[in-house]
Amino acid sequence: MKNLVCSELYRMLKSKKNRILLIITMIIFAYSVLFLRFNNVGFYNKLTNIDLNSLNSSPFILKEMHLFLVFIFCPMVFCESFNHENTCGAYRLFLIRGYDKTKCILSKIIACAIFTGAVIISLFILSVLLESILFDKTSFTSFVNKQISFNFIGALFYNFKFYLLEYMIMLILIGITSIIGSLMPNAAITYVVTVGICISLVYINKNIFSYIIVNTPTLFDVLDSRNNTFILSSIILIIGTCGISTVLFKKRDYLN
Numbered sequence: 001m002k003n004l005v006c007s008e009l010y011r012m013l014k015s016k017k018n019r020i021l022l023i024i025t026m027i028i029f030a031y032s033v034l035f036l037r038f039n040n041v042g043f044y045n046k047l048t049n050i051d052l053n054s055l056n057s058s059p060f061i062l063k064e065m066h067l068f069l070v071f072i073f074c075p076m077v078f079c080e081s082f083n084h085e086n087t088c089g090a091y092r093l094f095l096i097r098g099y100d101k102t103k104c105i106l107s108k109i110i111a112c113a114i115f116t117g118a119v120i121i122s123l124f125i126l127s128v129l130l131e132s133i134l135f136d137k138t139s140f141t142s143f144v145n146k147q148i149s150f151n152f153i154g155a156l157f158y159n160f161k162f163y164l165l166e167y168m169i170m171l172i173l174i175g176i177t178s179i180i181g182s183l184m185p186n187a188a189i190t191y192v193v194t195v196g197i198c199i200s201l202v203y204i205n206k207n208i209f210s211y212i213i214v215n216t217p218t219l220f221d222v223l224d225s226r227n228n229t230f231i232l233s234s235i236i237l238i239i240g241t242c243g244i245s246t247v248l249f250k251k252r253d254y255l256n
Contacts, residue, residue, distance in 0.1 A: 004107035005114070008081065012115050017080060021073055022119075025065075029123060032064035037134050044144045045217055055141035055155035057131035059162040059216070062123065066166070066215045071195055074116065074173045079190040081108050082181025105249040109178055109242055116170045124163040128156065144220045158223060165219045168234045169211060173198070175241025182248040208233065 012018055036042065042050045042060030052060060140149045143158065150158055177194050184190040201209040211218035211230070221227035 001103050001107060004103055005110050008108055008111035009114060012077070012081060012111060015080065018077055021076060025068070025073055025119070025123075028065055028068050029061070029126065032061050033127070033130050033134065035064060036060055040136070043216070044220055048144065050143060052131075052135055053138040053141050054132045054135045055138055055150065055152060056143055056159075057135050058124065058127040058159040059143070059219070061127045061131070062163060062166055063214075063216045065123070067213070069166075070169065070173065070198065070212060073119075074170055075177060075191050075194045077115065078112050078174055078177035079181060079187040079194065081112055082178055083184065083187040083190050101250045102246055105178065105182070105246050106242075109174060109245075112174045113171060116174070117167060120163055120167045120170070124160060128159065143223075145224050148224075161223055162219055165222055165230070166215060168231070168238070169215065171238045172234060172241070175238050175245065178245035179241055179248060182245050 036052060036057060040052050042052050042057070042063065044050060050056065050060070140151055141155050142149050173194075176197060177190065180193045180197070181187075181190045184193060198212050202212050208229075218227060218230055222230045
């Protein structure tokens with residue numbers, strides 16, 4: 001299992017497509033920082049805005065990147081991972097050598113989780129560094145709830161939890177993509193179907209799945225204890241989708 005995870009991570013890091021995506025991610029990150037610094041304001045929704053400073057800008061930097069991460073970066077990375085061996089026929093070699101199917105699919109899920117986790121942590125560290133350098137200096141700040149004030153440590157922890165919640169959304173995408181990747185013949189079809197399902201979920205129930213399109217209200221509501229269902233429902237979705245993909249992967253015949 002460990003060797004399979006390491007092998008998949010190595011392949012993901014060596015992938016030219018993934019390297020290009022990482023470069024584009026950094027470009028969009030830089031643009032998001034500059035855009036927010038120029039406007040110096042972030043939006044919780046259309047009616048509520050927050051003045052940005054050196055302690056509270058990180059969540060809004062991630063907000064500007066959310067659509068790119070959800071609809072381009074994550075699906076492309078995950079689709080390539082779950083369909084690469086199927087497209088090139090490598091699954092036949094794995095299975096002939098006696099590798100367990102469950103370990104094969106779980107190693108990919110774990111590798112995708114580690115890869116995106118590293119990306120999220122990197123974005124968090126960079127955003128904290130840049131907000132402290134570029135935005136107006138302050139010793140205390142507030143976010144959506146103006147009545148609650150945070151010092152440096154409190155704001156740092158609050159920002160980190162915001163990025164962790166965004167990471168949960170990415171884990172949901174891993175689960176969805178793993179199911180589609182277990183059914184579809186190539187990465188291109190998997191990508192289109194995955195994005196289509198994500199958009200469809202918003203139309204099916206906007207109140208629950210609105211975070212797929214706009215993450216800010218949901219994640220801030222969770223952190224301010226106004227949303228008590230997101231974490232539980234996300235955990236259920238992550239476990240459920242990964243479980244379903246494992247069953248589908250085990251039942252699929254890759255030898256013929």
